[in-house]
Amino acid sequence: MNQTLKVGISGVRGIVGESFTPQLAASFAQAFGTFAGRGPVLVGRDTRPSGPMFEQAVVAGLESVGCRPVLAGVLPTPTLLMLTPHLGARGAIAITASHNAAPWNALKFADRRGLFLSPARAEELFDLYHQRDFPLVPEPELPRADLCERGFDEHARRVAAFVDAPAIRRRRFRVVVDAVNGVGALFSAPLLRDVLGAEVRVLHGEPSGRFERGPEPVAENLRALGEAVVRDGADVGFAQDPDGDRLAMVSEMGEAIGEFYTLAFAIQQVLARGSRAPVVMTLSSSKTVEAAARAAGAGVIRTRIGEIHVSEAMLRAGAAVGGEDNGGVIVPAIHPCRDSFGAMAVILERLCSTGRTVSQLRDALPRYHLRREKFPAGASEAPERLRRLRRAYASLSPDLTDGVYVDFGTGWIHARRSNTEPVIRVSAEDVTPEAANARMADARAHLGFEL
Amino acid sequence: MKTLRLSGFGMRGFVGESLTPAAVMDYASAFATFLDGGRVLVGRDTRRSSPMIHAAALAGLLGAGCEVVDLGVCPAPIVQFSVPRRSAAGAIVITGGHHPMGWNAVLLIGPDGRPLDPQAGEAVLDVFHAGGFRRPPWDGLGSVREDASCGAEYFDALGRFLDVEAIRRAAFTILLDPVGGSGCAYLEPFARTVGARLVAVNAEPSGYLAREPEPRPRSARPLASIVGPLKGDAGFVFSSDMGRLALVTERGETPSEEYGFPLVAAHVLGRRIGPVVTNGCTTRTVDDVAAARGAPVIKTPVGQAYVMAALEDESGAIGGEGSGSAAVPAFSRAFDGFLMAGLVLEAMATARASLSDLLHALPRYHIVKRSVPCAPGAGYRALDAVREHAAALPGARIDTTDGLRIDRDDGWTHVRASRTEPIVRVISEAKDPAAAAARADELVRLLGQGT
Secondary structure, three states: OOOOOEEEOOEEEEEEOOOEOHHHHHHHHHHHHHHHOOEEEEEEEOOOOOHHHHHHHHHHHHHHOOEEEEEEEEOOHHHHHHHHHHOOOOOEEEEOOOOOOOOEEEEEEEOOOOOEOOHHHHHHHHHHHHHOOOOOOOHHHOOOOEEOOOOHHHHHHHHHHHOOHHHHHHHOOEEEEEOOOOOHHHHHHHHHHHHOOOEEEEEOOOOOOOOOOOOOOOHHHOHHHHHHHHHHOOOEEEEEOOOOOOEEEEOOOOOEOOOHHHHHHHHHHHHOOOOOOOEEEEOOOOHHHHHHHHHOOOOEEEEOOOHHHHHHHHHHHOOOOEEEOOOEEEEOOOEEEEOHHHHHHHHHHHHHHHOOOHHHHHHOOOOOEEEEEEEEOOOOOHHHHHHHHHHHOHHHOOEOOOOEEEEOOOOEEEEEEOOOOOEEEEEEEEOOHHHHHHHHHHHHHHHOOOO | OOOEEEOOOEEEEEOOOOOOHHHHHHHHHHHHHHHOOEEEEEEEOOOOOHHHHHHHHHHHHHHOOEEEEEEEEOOHHHHHHHHHHOOOOEEEEEOOOOOOOOEEEEEEEOOOOOEOOHHHHHHHHHHHHHOOOOOOOHHHOOEEEEOOOHHHHHHHHHHHHOOHHHHHHHOOEEEEEOOOOOOHHHHHHHHHHHOOEEEEOOOOOOOOOOOOOOOOOHHHHHHHHHHOOOOOOEEEEEOOOOOOEEEEEOOOOOOOHHHHHHHHHHHHHHHOOOOEEEEOOOOHHHHHHHHHOOOOEEEEOOOHHHHHHHHHHHOOOEEEEOOOEEEOOOOOOOOOHHHHHHHHHHHHHHHOOOHHHHHHOOOOOEEEEEEEEOOOOHHHHHHHHHHHHHHOOOOOEEEOOOOEEEEEOOEEEEEEEOOOOOEEEEEEEEOOHHHHHHHHHHHHHHHHHHO
16 A cells, blocks of 8 residues: 555655655645745755755745745755744745655645644644645736755854854864765764864765665664774764754764764753753653753653654743754754754763763763664554553553553653654663563564564 | 646646646646656746746656756747757747736647647647656656756857848848847847847846737837837847747838748748748738749648648748748747848848838738637637638638638638637738728627627
């Protein structure tokens, strides 16, 4: 069954040429233009080869309903989001399938605040799309597209203003960045070298969208980065995803330490500046991340999975730092969205102000063992499988905010339907590897997936 | 009002109503599917809607895997000229041509530069309606490359084709009015090619039409009023795609647009005798000019595609239409306003005659054109009334190749439903002006009863 088209709060995504076509993109752009109202709408894309095609489709769709496309070209998703209010745009469309494999692409929609659409607003957009009754403007009122050049300058300026850039520059860090042939290939080296004074080597630095490693910054995809860090004697290896919102680290020993440490280190560093506001993270964040916040005396708010839920909760709580523990660090002082560039600067500041290495910082945090797996489950079967899991742990009163979350005291499991793929994602964590494995095996059995 | 006019070689429609990004994208995808990918040139005019339609066409072509060579703002005849020289499989021209503001069109060009052959066009329409477009995966999508050198190559070739020595010696002053369309940036190169002093009127590519875009005596008036004071030798009034023109003489005369083609034909037949191709409702002056030089005349349905197809089949020397267009296969396979203007200047220079003298040397008829508005579909019903009328006329020859043509010894009348607008067109030509008008009025009256 062709289930590759996915329309949800994270936008519309599908496989290029199969389920996701320029026709579909133009219709969604028309719906978004209708939703946003006449005025400028920022359009950016990652480096995927299908990006220019979808950009043309989006331009045609926006113009036809009277929105002026402001073309930012290839730009990180966080940069596009922060430029949206900065330039007074009515919204933004990011053409990126983020960490999905190369055959995928997607449109993501942001409001005038530069935040992804909330579920309620996304529903309005989809209603407009399904009604298909777009208010086409007559020829004399058609807008002309504009260009937004050097959009990253504003991003770099905000990052430099947030961290202690002179101190970081003095340390003259040696850094390897794995840009996964994405937007980082264009912007990471300039930020690290020119703003943060580091000596930089870039891996997978051709911005071709033909990913030379798995696009997610997870440990199994970072072997080349680990080797390069050891060979260069670098202080740290940074791994981005194709659109530059997520960041993982490789230690000075060449070890991929797990994406959740990015958020943990960032929380420690930002809280060290004295914020007492709560830290916001998703339901399935590692207890290591929570410990980083609690140790600094901050409260913790847990939200549903999805960047917009974290961003909104952070704005409500006045949080100084938060994010998703898949490597998505959010610092609202830069912009309330996941940002690998801001994260790199904050991590370097952490190394700089503590004088410790990445492995030392990792070892100073309580150690949990996190297992993440995903199991194929279509829309028709997933709910029943989750119900079975919930019934199995009924005595522990599972948290049903988002899927099923069961807290066992020392450890926890979390199972939920993915927003982006026809799978159930399961996380399990505990204090020993064996206990974590056992939790995962239990969850898997209750969900009815065979070993 | 029906505002979408679809054929196998063009999609015309009204912006904001029927000519939507989705329709254009599907049409471009259908063309690309028919071509099975390959290189496609794209050029557009300056209308306000053309960038939007251009974006939609690019998305459709790229999604079907075409290698797009983007010529930007480029006159239709220069795009057509460039197709074989760029070894392209075809081209798309986006232009409202002679249509008023609000209209625009996507025109399909075949590999030799002609409008897509009518038979090939039927295949494109079948693909368009069936909707199974070519959709390569992400790594097989098309690419875009800009090419700004086609104009220079075109004028080089035009300079070699024309007797520019003779034209330059004559040191003409010419007035050119491209109606703010795709010709604006190409007037200077043309004037340089023919060594003429240039007066450019309505040469600001603002996207708005400064006058009625159909070249005819009424739209030639601004030029006619200044040609005397500026001591101009000739004025040329173009359509916004540079495919058609009307003439203004050095005395400020604005002859019917019908005379451009026979005037050029008379000159071209002086270079080489060969078949003359025209449609069934062009002035008899063409027949007389051809007969005087012993050239056969071949009649086709109305439209560049039909005329060019017959030129190809019959190895014609020149083809054209009474709407003010001409093509010379020895140069290119397009209705070409620059070429026509160049040939008119060459005729003047080599005959050492003024434009007015050349015009008055042509056998003259009186031609009356009328149009009757009619609801979509009603045009064919209205024609039935005219058919009955014609059958009762003594000594009339009836031809139904395209609409209905009634030939009498002293003139002819022609009635047909427009392919591009919701009107029925009536043309009446006779030696005697009163007879021409009376016959036209009679047909208009009959059509009025039919609708």
